[in-house]
Amino acid sequence: MTQTALDIAADVRARRRSAREVVDEHLATIEAREGEVHAFNAVLAEEARRTADAVDGSIAAGDDPGPLAGVPVVVKDNMCTRGIPTTCGSRILEGWRPPYDATVVERLREAGAVLVGKTNLDEFAMGSSTENSAFGPTGNPHDLARVPGGSSGGSAAAVAAGFAPLALGSDTGGSIRQPAALCGVVGVKPTYGLVSRYGLVAFASSLDQIGPFASTVADAAAALDAIAVPDPRDSTCIPDARPAYVEALQTGADGLRVGIVEELTEADGVEPEVRNAVERAASVLEAGGAHVDRVSVPSAVYGISAYYLIAPAEASSNLARYDGVRYGLRVEGEDVGTMNARTRAAGFGDEVKRRIMLGTYALSAGYFDAYYGKAQKVRTLIIRDFARAYETHNVLLAPTTPTVAFKLGEKTSDPLAMYLSDVCTVPSSLAGHPAMSVPFGTGADNLPVGVQVLAPPLAEVIMLRTAQALEESVR
Amino acid sequence: MSVYEAVIGLELHVELATATKLFCSCPNEFGAEPNTNVCPVCLGLPGSLPVLNARAVELALRLAEALDFDVPDRSIFARKNYFYPDMPKDFQISQYESPILSDGRLEVDGATVGIERAHLEEDTGKTVHMGGGGRIHDAEHSLVDYNRAGVPLMEIVSRPDIRSAEQARAYVTELRGVLKAIGLSDVKMEEGSMRVDANVSVREAGAAEFGTKVEIKNMNSLRSLGRAIEHEIERQSAMLDAGERIIQETRHWNEDDGTTHGMRTKEGSSDYRYFPEPDLTPVAPTDEQRAAVRGALPELPAQQRSRLVALGVPEAAARTIVEAELTTYTTSATVSTATTADVANWVQGEVLARVNAEDADPEEKLPAARLGELVDLVAEGTISRAQAKEVFDQVWGTSKVPREVVKDQGLAQVSDEGELAKVIDDIITANPKESDAYRAGDDKARGKLQGFFIGQAMKATGGKANGQLLKKLLDDRLG
Structure with missing residues (x-):
């Protein structure tokens, strides 16, 4: 059994174990299995040992290094780390070392956590399998022939493989929840604005949100405590104080009003085992005293269509800056326009190019209203439909993904099939609501299945409580 | 030949006199070493995010009070997308459909010029072409200075209410005075902190429809603004007289030969793919903010x-x-x-x-x-x-x-009545002919002779005599 982050921090703070010892153990696990999993774009062994020694030093000096003292963490390689390459899984950022730390990285350091690596991802977080990384795919630790999901596949795999008890990912349309489900770990996408995006390399700014992976709900809550703080550097970051998530964790489902989202549970392509898992989860909560019924969120079925207009539109603008002028890859040309074009042709992979073209088209004069404009209206409808559901429910249940982990290469030639693996996660992203995946048994081929818990804005506490009730039932 | 009336609208771009840039805390100053006033935000580094400078909003609210603008409850920023090496993000954060100020007006010599809108946007960096005489096509390489990137700009767009070059200059002069008075900008046209583009069309006097407008750029002083407009009015009038059609285009003012010439434009019009900037929240000035600005308006x-x-x-x-x-x-x-x-x-x-x-x-x-x-x-x-x-x-x-x-320095005038009386008496005695003429003369003749007597007295006192007193003494004696 992997050690939890909370256990490690308690041991280190009580001087039962040194942070160095903990880090060395995890580095040894990485050494043993990273070759086959390929969760990382960079393992920061030396830096991790140095940080661990500093944590031990501060404890020896009688200081408190923080609530995550000595806890190894990994972050998705689209979060800026000062002086350490941040690749976004792309060739176009070749050689670039950010001059600053993302806010979440600062927060983890302040909490005493030890950064041990930067994890692999689909290029610029665009994908659902981590196969779109310029540095090769990541394997699912439960079956190396299968994908770990994406785009935060490296982070999910790292936690599943015991490389670190905590990881950070980013979720734009399901990129934390989907790989969490496929790798059998907990993955939380917080309310949009709960966690600062400063230093997260943007994919789709109005959707991107950072969140944790962990092996337990309590660990995920501990990670949220560290990273979910107001940040004046992100204008969209909510300025109000957050609850203390670990403290607020309650057990039991008694009195909860839970709805099963019909449109997501009955969606085309949802496998019977997955649907069964949602039904079983509902029963567990009902047995625990929750009131459970089925609820309709009609516009959720348009989520994928709206998402694949809004996200590429924003991406087409966010990724314009990779032009070879200031940093990263440059392929020379006789004039600046040719240099820009050659650099982008060589630096971006197919999926990124596909989405830049989709997004550019959706924003073009004459098409804006029909595509981007209409997608924004769908977004408003989804928010309205969710609001209606939450008038009578505390939380909602749905599958996280339609299937268990699929095989490497299975969907790479069919982008649309790949996009549909986000069908259950995209609606909460468009609404800006929190949602999380919690492991709930296994499905086909004995592979992990996740159940998704959805909640209204800023209702992370009740969402975590529901997830914990499910977690206890399968432990 | 017909009689034509000019229809002119002006677009002013001014740099805001804030201490820091529009979306980061780098200094907003001119003349620093290249690429020293920069940070991850104004360099548009991956992961960086803009945060709106509250001072820029305050300056806009001042302008709202000064020019009677409407301030919408919410205005939003938008991204204007196009590739250019001196633009760090390859998009400019500007305002498009929903500017911070709309529908203002300015009194200019008794006439009202309507102002359609004023909006905030960020400036770009500056490209310097090395070799080949500093022109982009012949340059060996180009260098970019991002110090200016992110400097706050305001664009103020008048309605086509201006009818002459003279009125255009008066409008800019008056507006510049307002911008300076409220501390919004240094508005130094020659140093580039203010730029004016003019939209000019002509129509037959009394016509209701507007003619086809031409945008003129590159005027770097009030004088050249006036000259450029005058030239453009003449050019368009002559074309209409010759039965030619005006083409809607952008023309460059050439200070040296005093003409405008069409700028070579690429095929098709640019599509900037504007969309709301997702990294910024809407600007929503509160009543308190507006009241505070109103109370402190210079x-x-x-x-x-x-x-x-x-x-x-x-x-x-x-x-x-x-x-x-x-x-x-x-x-x-x-x-x-x-x-x-x-x-x-x-x-x-x-x-x-x-x-x-x-x-x-x-x-x-x-x-x-x-x-x-x-x-x-x-x-x-x-x-x-x-x-x-x-x-x-x-x-x-x-x-x-x-x-x-x-x-x-003993500069005081001699105002001692006794002393000056003696001087006057001596001059009267020495000039009997003039004295008699003064006594007998009318006002006109006296006026002329007064100059003579005062001049003599000044000469005698080394210029220090009190002129008023001299006049009085002269009148006492000869009047």
Whole structure:
């Protein structure tokens, strides 16, 4: 059994174990299995040992290094780390070392956590399998022939493989929840604005949100405590104080009003085992005293269509800056326009190019209203439909993904099939609501299945409580 | 040949006088070493995010009060997407469909010019082409300085309410005065902190429809703005007279040959793919913010002029003084309304000449109170206007006090009645012919002869005689 982050921090703070010892153990696990999993774009062994020694030093000096003292963490390689390459899984950022730390990285350091690596991802977080990384795919630790999901596949795999008890990912349309489900770990996408995006390399700014992976709900809550703080550097970051998530964790489902989202549970392509898992989860909560019924969120079925207009539109603008002028890859040309074009042709992979073209088209004069404009209206409808559901429910249940982990290469030639693996996660992203995946048994081929818990804005506490009730039932 | 009427609309771009840039805390200053006033945000580094400068919003709210703009409850920023090496993100954060200010107006010499909108946006960096004479096509390579990237700009777009080059200049002059007075911008056109583009069309006098408009760019002074508009009106009128059609286009003003010429444009029009900037929340000024700005709004040029005129300053002098930002100096120098016009005369004359020549702060060179003292010395008859000029030259830029200079150098006028009476009596005795003519003469003849007698008296006193007193003594004796 992997050690939890909370256990490690308690041991280190009580001087039962040194942070160095903990880090060395995890580095040894990485050494043993990273070759086959390929969760990382960079393992920061030396830096991790140095940080661990500093944590031990501060404890020896009688200081408190923080609530995550000595806890190894990994972050998705689209979060800026000062002086350490941040690749976004792309060739176009070749050689670039950010001059600053993302806010979440600062927060983890302040909490005493030890950064041990930067994890692999689909290029610029665009994908659902981590196969779109310029540095090769990541394997699912439960079956190396299968994908770990994406785009935060490296982070999910790292936690599943015991490389670190905590990881950070980013979720734009399901990129934390989907790989969490496929790798059998907990993955939380917080309310949009709960966690600062400063230093997260943007994919789709109005959707991107950072969140944790962990092996337990309590660990995920501990990670949220560290990273979910107001940040004046992100204008969209909510300025109000957050609850203390670990403290607020309650057990039991008694009195909860839970709805099963019909449109997501009955969606085309949802496998019977997955649907069964949602039904079983509902029963567990009902047995625990929750009131459970089925609820309709009609516009959720348009989520994928709206998402694949809004996200590429924003991406087409966010990724314009990779032009070879200031940093990263440059392929020379006789004039600046040719240099820009050659650099982008060589630096971006197919999926990124596909989405830049989709997004550019959706924003073009004459098409804006029909595509981007209409997608924004769908977004408003989804928010309205969710609001209606939450008038009578505390939380909602749905599958996280339609299937268990699929095989490497299975969907790479069919982008649309790949996009549909986000069908259950995209609606909460468009609404800006929190949602999380919690492991709930296994499905086909004995592979992990996740159940998704959805909640209204800023209702992370009740969402975590529901997830914990499910977690206890399968432990 | 028909009679044509010009229809002109102006777009002003001004740099905001904020301490920091629009979306980060880098200094907003001119002239620093290249690429030193930069950070991850204004360099558009991956992962960086913009945060709106509250001061820029405050300046916009001041402008709203000054020009009677509507301030929408919510305005939003938008991304204007296009590739350019000096634009760090390859999009510019600007405002498009929903600007921070709309529907304002400005009184210009009794006419109202409507202002359609004013919006905030960020500036780009600056590209310098090396080799090949500094032109992009022949350059060996180009260097980019991002110090200017992210500097706050405001674009102020007038309605097509302007009818002549002269009115266009008056509009810009008045607007510039307002922008300076409220501290929104330095508005130095020659240094590039203000830029004006003009949309010009002509139509037959009395026509209801607008003609086809042409946008003219590249005017770097008020003078060239006026010249460019005049030239464009002539060019378009001649084309219409010749039965030609005006083409909607952007034309470049060429200062050297005094003409405009069409800019080579790429095939098709640009599509900037504007969409709302997702990294910024809407700008929603509160009533409290607006009230605070209203309460602290400085006096506008038109108000300053009225105040000066009410104090007794002639209209033309008031205009000059306000434009030169010497209103406070003038009113501080004014001790009584009896001397206001004299003070104004000094300010728009000697003081302004010195200020312009030395680029100086007049208060530092000659505190207003001392100018007042100098004016008083003339008014009370202690020194003549000519002597005052000498005193002015001695006190400007020194710590000397006018009254003391007069005393130390014995500059005071001779105002001793007994002493001057003797001088006058001597001159009358020595010039019997002129004296008789004065006695017998009408007002016109006396006026002429008065000059003769006063001149003689001045000669006799070395120019120090009190002229007023001399006139009185002369009248006593010969009138």
